Amino acid sequence: xxxxxxxxxxxxxxxxxxxxxxxxxxxxxxxxxxxxxxxxxxxxxxxxxxxxxxxxxxxxxxxxxxxxxxxxxxxxxxxxxxxxxxxxxxxxxxxxxxxxxxxxxxxxxxxxxxxxxxxxxxxxxxxxxxxxxxxxxxxxxxxxxxxxxxxxxxxxxxxxxxxxxxxxxxxxxxxxxxxxxxxxxxxxxxxxxxxxxxxxxxxxxxxxxxxxxxxxxxxxxxxxxxxxxxxxxxxxxxxxxxxxxxxxxxxxxxxxxxxxxxxxxxxxxxxxxxxxxxxxxxxxxxxxxxxxxxxxxxxxxxxxxxx
Amino acid sequence: xxxxxxxxxxxxxxxxxxxxxxxxxxxxxxxxxxxxxxxxxxxxxxxxxxxxxxxxxxxxxxxxxxxxxxxxxxxxxxxxxxxxxxxxxxxxxxxxxxxxxxxxxxxxxxxxxxxxxxxxxxxxxxxxxxxxxxxxxxxxxxxxxxxxxxxxxxxxxxxxxxxxxxxxxxxxxxxxxxxxxxxxxxxxxxxxxxxxxxxxxxxxxxxxxxxxxxxxxxxxxxxxxxxxxxxxxxxxxxxxxxxxxxxxxxxxxxxxxxxxxxxxxxxxxxxxxxxxxxxxxxxxxxxxxxxxxxxxxxxxxxxxxxx
Numbered sequence: 001x002x003x004x005x006x007x008x009x010x011x012x013x014x015x016x017x018x019x020x021x022x023x024x025x026x027x028x029x030x031x032x033x034x035x036x037x038x039x040x041x042x043x044x045x046x047x048x049x050x051x052x053x054x055x056x057x058x059x060x061x062x063x064x065x066x067x068x069x070x071x072x073x074x075x076x077x078x079x080x081x082x083x084x085x086x087x088x089x090x091x092x093x094x095x096x097x098x099x100x101x102x103x104x105x106x107x108x109x110x111x112x113x114x115x116x117x118x119x120x121x122x123x124x125x126x127x128x129x130x131x132x133x134x135x136x137x138x139x140x141x142x143x144x145x146x147x148x149x150x151x152x153x154x155x156x157x158x159x160x161x162x163x164x165x166x167x168x169x170x171x172x173x174x175x176x177x178x179x180x181x182x183x184x185x186x187x188x189x190x191x192x193x194x195x196x197x198x199x200x201x202x203x204x205x206x207x208x209x210x211x212x213x214x215x216x217x218x219x220x221x222x223x224x225x226x227x228x229x230x231x232x233x234x235x236x237x238x239x240x241x242x243x244x245x246x247x248x249x250x251x252x253x254x255x256x257x258x259x260x261x262x263x264x265x266x267x268x269x270x271x272x273x274x275x276x277x278x279x280x281x282x283x284x285x286x287x288x289x290x291x292x293x294x295x296x297x298x299x300x301x302x303x304x305x306x307x
Numbered sequence: 308x309x310x311x312x313x314x315x316x317x318x319x320x321x322x323x324x325x326x327x328x329x330x331x332x333x334x335x336x337x338x339x340x341x342x343x344x345x346x347x348x349x350x351x352x353x354x355x356x357x358x359x360x361x362x363x364x365x366x367x368x369x370x371x372x373x374x375x376x377x378x379x380x381x382x383x384x385x386x387x388x389x390x391x392x393x394x395x396x397x398x399x400x401x402x403x404x405x406x407x408x409x410x411x412x413x414x415x416x417x418x419x420x421x422x423x424x425x426x427x428x429x430x431x432x433x434x435x436x437x438x439x440x441x442x443x444x445x446x447x448x449x450x451x452x453x454x455x456x457x458x459x460x461x462x463x464x465x466x467x468x469x470x471x472x473x474x475x476x477x478x479x480x481x482x483x484x485x486x487x488x489x490x491x492x493x494x495x496x497x498x499x500x501x502x503x504x505x506x507x508x509x510x511x512x513x514x515x516x517x518x519x520x521x522x523x524x525x526x527x528x529x530x531x532x533x534x535x536x537x538x539x540x541x542x543x544x545x546x547x548x549x550x551x552x553x554x555x556x557x558x559x560x561x562x563x564x565x566x567x568x569x570x571x572x573x574x575x576x577x578x579x580x581x582x583x584x585x586x587x588x589x590x591x592x593x594x595x596x597x598x599x600x601x602x603x604x605x606x607x608x609x610x611x612x613x614x
Contacts, residue, residue: 020510022513153513190502192500200461202324203459203460204460205509206460206468207468
C-alpha cells in the first residue's frame with residue numbers, strides 16, 4: 001500500500017462527570033486525510049484544505065504526531081506526505097487537533113504494515129495534542145483512534161479502556177462561533193474540590209460506566225452531571241445555561257460542555273430526539289444572533305475509518 | 308409463614324477507590340437471625356447471642372430498622388420478635404450493624420409477603436446505620452441486601468446500582484483486635500481534595516466498574532488504589548502498611564481498609580491465593596502480638612440468605 005485515505009472523526013472529551021478521563025467518538029463531522037509514502041524521509045504536510053493551519057511539520061499537529069511515531073522506529077528511514085482536508089473547525093472543542101494527530105499516526109502505521117497496535121498509537125498522537133494545547137492529554141485522541149467511549153484511567157503509565165456504546169445513543173453538538181481561550185478555560189479551574197463533590201462525581205462516573213455496559217439510558221441520564229468543572233467553565237460560554245435547559249426540555253439524557261468548549265453537546269436515545277434538540281439549540285443562538293454549526297451524529301463505535 | 312431464619316453476611320465498604328459509594332458482600336462471616344410474627348405490635352428483640360448488645364428496640368440497630376419499615380406501613384399493626392446470633396464482631400469494620408439492620412428488614416418483609424422490593428428496603432436498613440454510626444449510609448446495607456458489588460450513586464434521591472461479580476473473585480479479611488474509634492476515622496478526613504487526586508480516583512473507580520463487567524482481573528488490580536482516604540486513615544491501624552505489602556507480595560489484586568477499619572481486606576482471583584494471603588497477613592499480627600480474626604470468602608452474589 002502506497003497511499004491511504006482516511007476519515008478522521010470529531011470527538012467529545014470530558015462528557016459531564018468524566019472530566020479528564022472520558023471521551024467519545026462522533027460519526028460526523030470529520031476531516032479527510034490522504035497519506036502517501038514518499039522517498040524523502042520524515043513528514044511533509046503538502047496540502048491543508050478548509051482552514052488556515054501551519055504547513056511546517058514541526059508546527060503542525062499531524063506532523064508532530066507522525067514524527068513521534070517515526071522517531072520510535074529509528075532504524076527506519078521512511079517518509080510520508082500528508083494532505084489534510086479540515087471539516088472540524090480548530091478551536092471548536094470537538095477534537096479538531098486530535099483528529100489530525102490521530103489520523104496521521106493511524107495512516108502511517110497502516111502504510112508501514114501496522115508495527116503498532118491502535119492503542120500503542122495513542123502516545124504518538126498525544127504529542128500532537130501537546131503542540132496544540134500545551135498538555136499531553138488523551139481524552140480526544142483515544143476515542144478518535146479506538147472509537148466509542150474511552151476511559152483514560154491513568155497517564156503514568158498510560159492506561160486506556162475502551163467502553164461499550166449503547167446501540168441507539170445519539171449526540172447533538174452545537175458550536176457557537178465564539179472564542180473560548182484555552183488559557184481562560186484552564187485558569188477558571190480550582191486546584192482543589194470538596195470531598196463531597198468529588199464523591200458525587202465518582203458515583204456518577206461509576207454509574208455512567210455501568211449504564212454503558214447495560215444500555216440503561218435512564219441510569220445514563222441520572223449520571224450525566226458535573227458539579228465540579230461545568231459551573232466554572234460554563235460562564236465562559238454565553239448562552240450555555242439556556243442551551244442546556246432547552247436540550248433537556250427536548251428530551252436530552254444530558255447536556256454539557258464538549259471538551260473545554262465552546263461547543264455544547266447533548267446525548268439522546270434516538271435520531272428524532274437528537275434532531276429536535278438540534279433545532280431547539282439552534283434557536284437559542286439565532287435569538288442571540290450568534291453564528292453556529294450544528295451536528296447530529298450517532299456515537300461512532302469504530303473511530304478512524306479507511307475510505 | 309410465621310417464622311424465618313436468615314444468614315446475614317458481612318460486607319466490605321469503600322473498597323479502595325470507591326470511598327462512600329462501593330461495597331461488596333462476603334459469603335462469611337455472617338450472623339444468624341430468627342424473626343417470627345408476634346401478637347404484640349412492634350418489634351421485640353428477644354435474644355442476642357455472641358455479643359453484648361442492647362435489647363431495647365430503640366437502641367438496637369435491628370429494632371430501629373424494623374420499626375422504620377413498620378412505620379412505613381402505618382395501617383398495619385404487625386408485631387415481630389427477633390433473635391440475633393452475632394458472629395460478626397461489632398466495630399470490626401465489616402458491616403456488623405449493617406448485617407443486623409439488613410437482616411431485620413429483609414426478614415420482616417418476607418413475613419409480610421414482600422410488600423417491598425429488596426432495593427426498597429435499603430432506606431429502612433439505613434436507619435439502623437444511623438443509630439450505629441450517626442450517619443445515614445448505605446454502603447454496607449446495600450451489598451448485604453442485594454449481594455455482589457453495589458454502587459451507591461446518590462443519596463438524594465437514593466440510587467443504588469447492583470454490579471456484576473467476576474466468578475473467581477475472593478476476599479481475605481483480617482480483623483486485628485484493635486479499636487479504631489469512628490470519630491477518629493472521621494476526624495482525619497479532609498473536607499477538600501486536590502482536583503488531581505480526585506481525577507485519579509474517578510479514573511480508578513471507572514476502571515474498576517469496567518473490570519467487574521468484563522471480569523478483567525488485571526484491570527481490577529490496576530484500579531484498586533485510593534490515594535485520598537487510605538493515606539489518612541491507615542495511620543490509625545497499626546501494621547496496616549505491612550499487612551497490605553504482604554498481601555500484594557502474596558498475589559493480592561489489591562488491598563485496603565475495610566470500611567473505616569480496623570479490618571483490612573485483600574482481593575484475589577482464586578481460593579489458594581486467598582488462603583496464602585490469609586496466612587501471610589496473620590503472621591504480621593502474630594509478630595506484633597495482636598490478636599486477630601481472619602476470614603477467607605468468595606464474593607457473595609446473593610446477599611442475605613433464607614436458611
